[in-house]
Amino acid sequence: MIETPSNSHSWFEWIQLIATICVPVAIGVFTIIQNQSQSEQQRNNLKIAAENRLKDIEIADYNRGKDRWLADDQQKENILVDYQNFLANLLEKHGMTLNGTSTARFVARFRTLIALNQLNSARRSFLIRSLYEAQLISFRTIQTNNTMTEFESVDTPRSIVDLSSANLSGLSLGINEDDNDECPRECIPGVRIDALVLSQTQLKNAFFRKLYFQGALFVKSIMDSVDFRCAYLNGTNDYLTFANSLLIHAKFHKACAQDVSFQSVNLYKAQMHGMVCRHCIFRCAQINHADLHDVFFYREDVNKDKLHDEYENINFTETSLIGATFDHLSLRGTLFIGTNLSRIRIINCVFSRDSVQYAAATFEKSTLINATIENSSFDYVHFIDSNLSGAKIFMSNFTHASMKNIDLTGATLEMCNFSSTNLAGCIMTNANIHLSYFVDSDLTGCQGITDVQLAQAKSIAGAILPNGSKISSI
Ligand SMILES: *[C@@H]1O[C@H](CO)[C@@H](O)[C@H](O)[C@H]1NC(C)=O
Ligand SMILES: *[C@@H]1O[C@H](CO)[C@@H](O)[C@H](O)[C@H]1NC(C)=O
Ligand SMILES: *[C@@H]1O[C@H](CO)[C@@H](O)[C@H](O)[C@H]1NC(C)=O
Ligand SMILES: *[C@@H]1O[C@H](CO)[C@@H](O)[C@H](O)[C@H]1NC(C)=O
Ligand SMILES: *[C@@H]1O[C@H](CO)[C@@H](O)[C@H](O)[C@H]1NC(C)=O
Ligand SMILES: *[C@@H]1O[C@H](CO)[C@@H](O)[C@H](O)[C@H]1NC(C)=O
Ligand SMILES: *[C@@H]1O[C@H](CO)[C@@H](O)[C@H](O)[C@H]1NC(C)=O
Ligand SMILES: *[C@@H]1O[C@H](CO)[C@@H](O)[C@H](O)[C@H]1NC(C)=O
Ligand SMILES: *[C@@H]1O[C@H](CO)[C@@H](O)[C@H](O)[C@H]1NC(C)=O
Ligand SMILES: *[C@@H]1O[C@H](CO)[C@@H](O)[C@H](O)[C@H]1NC(C)=O
Ligand SMILES: *[C@@H]1O[C@H](CO)[C@@H](O)[C@H](O)[C@H]1NC(C)=O
Numbered sequence: 001m002i003e004t005p006s007n008s009h010s011w012f013e014w015i016q017l018i019a020t021i022c023v024p025v026a027i028g029v030f031t032i033i034q035n036q037s038q039s040e041q042q043r044n045n046l047k048i049a050a051e052n053r054l055k056d057i058e059i060a061d062y063n064r065g066k067d068r069w070l071a072d073d074q075q076k077e078n079i080l081v082d083y084q085n086f087l088a089n090l091l092e093k094h095g096m097t098l099n100g101t102s103t104a105r106f107v108a109r110f111r112t113l114i115a116l117n118q119l120n121s122a123r124r125s126f127l128i129r130s131l132y133e134a135q136l137i138s139f140r141t142i143q144t145n146n147t148m149t150e151f152e153s154v155d156t157p158r159s160i161v162d163l164s165s166a167n168l169s170g171l172s173l174g175i176n177e178d179d180n181d182e183c184p185r186e187c188i189p190g191v192r193i194d195a196l197v198l199s200q201t202q203l204k205n206a207f208f209r210k211l212y213f214q215g216a217l218f219v220k221s222i223m224d225s226v227d228f229r230c231a232y233l234n235g236t237n238d239y240l241t242f243a244n245s246l247l248i249h250a251k252f253h254k255a256c257a258q259d260v261s262f263q264s265v266n267l268y269k270a271q272m273h274g275m276v277c278r279h280c281i282f283r284c285a286q287i288n289h290a291d292l293h294d295v296f297f298y299r300e301d302v303n304k305d306k307l308h309d310e311y312e313n314i315n316f317t318e319t320s321l322i323g324a325t326f327d328h329l330s331l332r333g334t335l336f337i338g339t340n341l342s343r344i345r346i347i348n349c350v351f352s353r354d355s356v357q358y359a360a361a362t363f364e365k366s367t368l369i370n371a372t373i374e375n376s377s378f379d380y381v382h383f384i385d386s387n388l389s390g391a392k393i394f395m396s397n398f399t400h401a402s403m404k405n406i407d408l409t410g411a412t413l414e415m416c417n418f419s420s421t422n423l424a425g426c427i428m429t430n431a432n433i434h435l436s437y438f439v440d441s442d443l444t445g446c447q448g449i450t451d452v453q454l455a456q457a458k459s460i461a462g463a464i465l466p467n468g469s470k471i472s473s474i
C-alpha cells in the first residue's frame with residue numbers, strides 16, 4: 001500500500017519540527033539550569049581559587065619575608081663575624097691596648113661605629129659585651145689623671161675603642177627575660193660590670209637592670225628611659241658618673257648608689273622610688289615631675305668641717321618625695337615648688353642661704369604634711385603657701401624665713417628658732433610651740449593661736465601678735 005507522501009512527510013516533519021524546536025529549548029532549559037547551578041558552583045570554585053591564591057600569596061610573602069629576614073639576619077651575623085675577625089686581627093697586630101701605631105685606635109673606632117650602625121640591638125649588645133671583655137671600653141686601660149673633674153670635663157677620657165657618638169639604643173647588658181620588678185634583697189650586688197666607659201653615647205631604652213656597676217662613665221649621654229631598676233652602683237674609690245646626661249623617664253626604682261654623681265643631669269619624670277643613695281651628688285640636677293617616694297638620700301660623714309654641696313640647686317618642681325629621707329645633706333638653692341613631701345624625714349640638713357655662693361632653698365605650694373624635721377636649718381628659706389600640718393619639727397632654725405600663710409595645724413615646733421620669721425597669715429590651730437623662740441617674728445593675722453600656746457614659747461619678745469599688737473623687746 002502506498003501511503004501518501006504528504007502524510008508521511010508531515011509526520012516526519014512534525015517530529016523534526018518538534019525536535020527542532022524542542023532540542024534548543026531543551027538545551028536552552030538545560031543550559032539555563034546548568035548555568036544556574038554552574039554559576040553557583042563556579043562562584044564557589046572561584047571563591048576557593050581566590051582564597052587559595054591569597055593563601056599562596058600569603059605563604060609566598062611569608063616565605064619571602066622569612067627569606068628576607070633570614071638573609072638579613074645572616075647578613076647581620078656576617079657583619080658581626082667580620083667585625084670580630086677584624087678586631088681579633090687588629091688586637092693581634094697592635095696589642096691588647098692597640099698602641100702599636102697611632103692609627104689602630106682610629107681604625108678600630110670607625111669599624112666599630114659602622115658595625116654598630118648595621119646591627120640590631122641583640123648583636124649590638126653582644127659586640128659591646130665583647131669589647132668590654134677585651135677591656136677596650138674600660139677606663140682602667142687608659143692613661144688618666146684620675147680626677148673627677150677630668151672625668152666630667154668636656155673632653156672626658158676616651159677608652160681604647162672610643163664609642164662616643166655611637167647609637168647604642170636598646171643596649172642590654174642584663175638579663176632581658178628577667179622582667180621581675182622585685183629586687184632580690186635590698187642593696188645586694190648582682191652581675192658585675194667594671195669601669196665601663198659609655199660617655200657621649202645614645203643609650204635610650206638601654207637595659208641595665210640588677211647589674212652591679214663598679215665604676216662607670218656615662219657622661220653627657222642620652223639615656224632616656226634607661227632601666228637601672230634594682231641596679232647596684234658603686235663609685236667608691238672609683239668613678240661612677242652620669243654628669244650632664246639626659247635621663248628623662250629613667251628608671252632607678254630601688255637602685256642602690258654609693259659615691260655616684262648625677263651632677264647637672266635631667267631626670268624629668270624619672271622613676272626613682274625606693275632608691276638608696278649614699279654620698280651621691282645631685283648638684284644642679286633637674287628632677288622635676290619625678291617619682292622619688294621613699295628614697296633614702298644620706299651621708300655618713302665624720303668630717304663636719306667640710307662643706308658638702310652635693311645637693312645644691314636641684315629642681316624638684318612637682319616631684320613626689322613622699323616618705324623620703326634626707327639625712328646629713330645640704331640642699332641650698334634647691335627648689336621644692338608644688339612638691340609633695342608628705343611624711344618626709346629631714347635630719348641634720350641645711351637649706352639656709354650661704355653668704356658666698358648659694359641662695360636659700362625655696363618651698364612654694366609644697367606639702368609637708370606629717371613631715372619629721374630634726375636639727376636642720378632653714379634660715380632665709382621661703383615656705384610660701386606650704387602645708388606643714390601634723391609636722392614634727394625639733395631643734396631647727398627658721399630665722400628670717402618667709403612662712404606667710406603656712407599651715408601648721410597640729411604641728412609640733414619644739415626648741416626651734418623662729419626669730420625674725422614672717423609667719424603672717426599662718427594657721428597654728430593645736431600647734432605645740434614648746435620652748436621655741438619667736439623673737440621679733442611676725443604673726444599678724446595668724447589663726448588659732450591661744451594665750452596658752454604663746455605661754456609655751458621660750459620667747460616672743462618683739463613679736464607682732466595676730467591682732468597686730470607688738471610685744472616689747474625685753
Ligand atoms: C703599648 O702598651 C704596652 C703596655 O701598656 C707597653 O708595654 C708597650 O711598650 C706599648 N707599645 C708601644 C709601641 O707604645
Ligand atoms: C693630666 O696631668 C698632666 C700633668 O699634670 C697635664 O699636663 C694634663 O693636661 C692633665 N690631663 C688632663 C686631661 O687633665
Ligand atoms: C638609634 O637606633 C635606634 C634603634 O636601633 C633607632 O630607632 C634610632 O633612630 C637611632 N637614632 C639615631 C639618632 O640614629
Ligand atoms: C664598693 O667599692 C669599694 C671600692 O672598690 C669596695 O671597697 C666596696 O667593698 C664596694 N662595695 C660593695 C658593696 O661591693
Ligand atoms: C624647674 O622646673 C620647672 C618645671 O619643669 C621649670 O618650669 C622651671 O623653669 C625650672 N626652674 C629652674 C630654675 O630650673
Ligand atoms: C601628697 O601625698 C599624700 C600622701 O600620699 C596625699 O595624700 C596628698 O593628696 C598629696 N598631696 C598633693 C598636693 O598632691
Ligand atoms: C598624717 O597623720 C595623721 C595622723 O596620724 C593621719 O590621720 C593622716 O592620714 C596623715 N596624712 C598623711 C598625708 O600622711
Ligand atoms: C645638729 O647639727 C649640727 C650641725 O649641723 C651638728 O653639729 C650636731 O651634731 C647635730 N646634732 C644632732 C643631735 O644630730
Ligand atoms: C641654730 O642656730 C643656733 C644659733 O644661732 C646654732 O647654735 C645651731 O647650731 C643651729 N642649729 C642648726 C641645726 O643649724
Ligand atoms: C593642709 O593639709 C591638711 C591635711 O590634708 C588639710 O586638711 C588642710 O586643709 C591643708 N591646708 C591648706 C591651707 O590647704
Ligand atoms: C635665734 O636666731 C637669732 C637670729 O639668727 C639669733 O640671734 C639667736 O641667738 C638665736 N637664738 C637661739 C636660742 O639660738
Ligand SMILES: *[C@@H]1O[C@H](CO)[C@@H](O)[C@H](O)[C@H]1NC(C)=O
Nearest residue numbers: 450451454465466467468469
Ligand atoms: C592682742 O592679743 C593679745 C594676746 O592674745 C592680748 O593680750 C592683747 O590684749 C590683744 N591686744 C588687743 C589690742 O586686742
